[in-house]
Amino acid sequence: MELLLPFLIGILFSVSIYFILHRHLFKLIMGLILFGLATNIFLFVVGGLTNGDVAIIKKTHEVAVVPYADPVPQALLLTAIVIGFGLQAFAIVLIRKVYQSFKSNNLDDLHKAE
Amino acid sequence: MSHNLLLVLPLLLPLLGAVACLLVGQRAKVQAILAGVVQAAWLASASVILYEVSQNGIFATRIGNWPAPFGITFVADLFGALILTSAAVVGLAVWLFSLQGLDFERKRIGYYPLLLLLQMGVSGACLTGDIFNLYVWFEVLLICCFALLSLGGTRAQLEGTLKYVTINLIASGLLLTGIGVIYSLFGSLNMAVLAQQVRQHGHQSMPLLSLTSIFFLTGFGIKSAIFPLFFWLPASYHTPPIAISAFIAGLISKVGIYTLIRLFTLLFVSDLDFMLPLLLVLSGLTMVVGVVGAAAQTDFRKILSFHIISQIGYMLMGLAIYTPLALAGSVFFIVHNILVKTNLFLVSGVVARLHHSFSLKKLGEVYCRQPMLALLFLVSALALAGMPPLSGFWGKFMLAKGGFEAGNYTIVGVSLFVSLATLFSMTKIWNEVFWKNKPASELPIPESAPKATVPTVWLLYTPVVLLFIAILFISVYAEPLIGLAQQAANQLLYTKAYTDAVLNQ
Numbered sequence: 001m002e003l004l005l006p007f008l009i010g011i012l013f014s015v016s017i018y019f020i021l022h023r024h025l026f027k028l029i030m031g032l033i034l035f036g037l038a039t040n041i042f043l044f045v046v047g048g049l050t051n052g053d054v055a056i057i058k059k060t061h062e063v064a065v066v067p068y069a070d071p072v073p074q075a076l077l078l079t080a081i082v083i084g085f086g087l088q089a090f091a092i093v094l095i096r097k098v099y100q101s102f103k104s105n106n107l108d109d110l111h112k113a114e
Numbered sequence: 115m116s117h118n119l120l121l122v123l124p125l126l127l128p129l130l131g132a133v134a135c136l137l138v139g140q141r142a143k144v145q146a147i148l149a150g151v152v153q154a155a156w157l158a159s160a161s162v163i164l165y166e167v168s169q170n171g172i173f174a175t176r177i178g179n180w181p182a183p184f185g186i187t188f189v190a191d192l193f194g195a196l197i198l199t200s201a202a203v204v205g206l207a208v209w210l211f212s213l214q215g216l217d218f219e220r221k222r223i224g225y226y227p228l229l230l231l232l233q234m235g236v237s238g239a240c241l242t243g244d245i246f247n248l249y250v251w252f253e254v255l256l257i258c259c260f261a262l263l264s265l266g267g268t269r270a271q272l273e274g275t276l277k278y279v280t281i282n283l284i285a286s287g288l289l290l291t292g293i294g295v296i297y298s299l300f301g302s303l304n305m306a307v308l309a310q311q312v313r314q315h316g317h318q319s320m321p322l323l324s325l326t327s328i329f330f331l332t333g334f335g336i337k338s339a340i341f342p343l344f345f346w347l348p349a350s351y352h353t354p355p356i357a358i359s360a361f362i363a364g365l366i367s368k369v370g371i372y373t374l375i376r377l378f379t380l381l382f383v384s385d386l387d388f389m390l391p392l393l394l395v396l397s398g399l400t401m402v403v404g405v406v407g408a409a410a411q412t413d414f415r416k417i418l419s420f421h422i423i424s425q426i427g428y429m430l431m432g433l434a435i436y437t438p439l440a441l442a443g444s445v446f447f448i449v450h451n452i453l454v455k456t457n458l459f460l461v462s463g464v465v466a467r468l469h470h471s472f473s474l475k476k477l478g479e480v481y482c483r484q485p486m487l488a489l490l491f492l493v494s495a496l497a498l499a500g501m502p503p504l505s506g507f508w509g510k511f512m513l514a515k516g517g518f519e520a521g522n523y524t525i526v527g528v529s530l531f532v533s534l535a536t537l538f539s540m541t542k543i544w545n546e547v548f549w550k551n552k553p554a555s556e557l558p559i560p561e562s563a564p565k566a567t568v569p570t571v572w573l574l575y576t577p578v579v580l581l582f583i584a585i586l587f588i589s590v591y592a593e594p595l596i597g598l599a600q601q602a603a604n605q606l607l608y609t610k611a612y613t614d615a616v617l618n619q
Contacts, residue, residue, distance in 0.1 A: 032283050035287050039287040039290045039291050042294055043293075046297070048298065072297065073294070076293070076294070079246075080290055087253065087257060087279075090260055094272070094275060097272060098273070098276055101267070102272075107276075110276070
């Protein structure tokens, strides 16, 4: 997995940037979503993937048994996902409003309308 | 009052205010009163924090009483407290302006709650001591900016917001990536712990830290509009009504530069030989490009927007020189710029309200009709250009002196040239808007345009006069603020006080 995921992240980043550079509004929102996804997976992988137990300490133990997964990156990831979800929802509504207002899917038309 | 409560107040007050505003529904007048009360309380809490820090040094609080490296800490040092206080002054002024300067519809559909939540984001970014928490506050601040910029939904606003949203989502992604790398390198997100670890020599992950700093430089560089990442700013800041753009333009890019200064003095100190020349070049180019861009514009707000970029260059210059005096210059300059830039935007709003245009070509004769407004503009504009004895002069003087002492003659030369060009730009506005005869307008003023009655005009003038007094105060009586800025710079450069306050409670 750890060999595969960096390539996946790389592909996601490049695809998202490619989409964002397009003029099409739908591709823009796809690009933004994929970009958020790529950063989230990056955050997850860079925190270290552990095959092991959860970090909850058992009743019979004083400390958690190694190996256990580091809970901090997971907490960060959850926060980042929620924030990203909110931002993307706003971006989708905004892009829909732009489309309704300009009657066009093309980013270049926005400038002409001014 | 206990420090624990005091540090949470600037976050709690706007949050409660926003909730209260939402609870009263669409009654704009009640919302306005609530927001006003919160603005005053916010200013009071920020001032108390500033007073406490200047008297007793840095203090910190642990949220949820979790001990420092594990929980989230909130820290108030002089730099953060100064930015927070000037933000609160500006917040009060913008609230006053919004009473008459913003249309009823936008006030009804949520201007006040959004403004208050934006202020909560600013407080959080200024006070937090945890690098991931910093990211979260920036997102709070950004989503409010998005909503405020598009509030009302005119075509120009939608276009500007779309650009702003896209570029800022990318910037946030870069920041998050950088934070992930920092956590994997050092296993902590607390800035005080990180500051101690990066200062231990021979830490194995040191070479990768410079890579991480580039993530943050790009991310916050986009948010604070430094060269070459500034293109979104003049494309979006002029689109919303002045009551919105004055606050965002005056404050938000400065919060970005605040964070850059904070991180590059606290964390990314391992590779300064490489970073400082880079920052120096970037700051010089930011200054020049901003001011050259402004020369080509004929819209009041667009000229001011380009000047934001140019002024960001000065703030970066202090960081790039990296001596106590230059950093103090940066701190002073940020405070000065928050006040002056907001005031200039508010003046442009008053002019537009009375004369129904932002275009330099259509405006004229304002000096003849509103001499007091002309005076208010002139003083702020000269302060921006750095005419002694106004506040911009002191900031630029400290920066230039710091530059000379460090031997960076080129950047000082560039900064002085840019000052001259700023003066040219301000003279252009003065000539076109205030002095020349009003051109015969092709279009009659629309019937629907609201008439400005005498009490309205006075209410519009109040925030401008308030900021004018604040600017004059830090100009003529600059000594206390310069002293505070120097102390703030010392706290930034010698981090022991900061780490002690966070870790040894």
